[in-house]
Amino acid sequence: MEQIDILKELINRGDVDKAIEQLNQLLQDISVEPKKDALYYLLGNAYRKKGDWKQALDNYQHAIDLNPESPAVQARKMAIDILNFYHKDMYNQ
Incomplete structure (x- = not known):
């Protein structure tokens, strides 16, 4: 299983602190440059x-x-839509 798949699985099963720690470590590694957008x-x-x-x-x-074609485009839009609906005051924190 590829490292990214392992990280996705950690997130899916709710072990987000461990996933965040591992992602932050990976982002420090220069060799992950081509996959940095996926890590973010x-x-x-x-x-x-x-x-x-x-x-x-x-x-x-x-x-x-890093990658204007990233699935993060849709995820960010969705998150903003959710925040606009629930938390109008969160933008200024």
């Missing part, structure tokens, strides 16, 4: 699952900056 996307997913919307949006944006 997963990091955004982990933070979203944890309820940390600001970190989720920031990481989705990092992924989009």
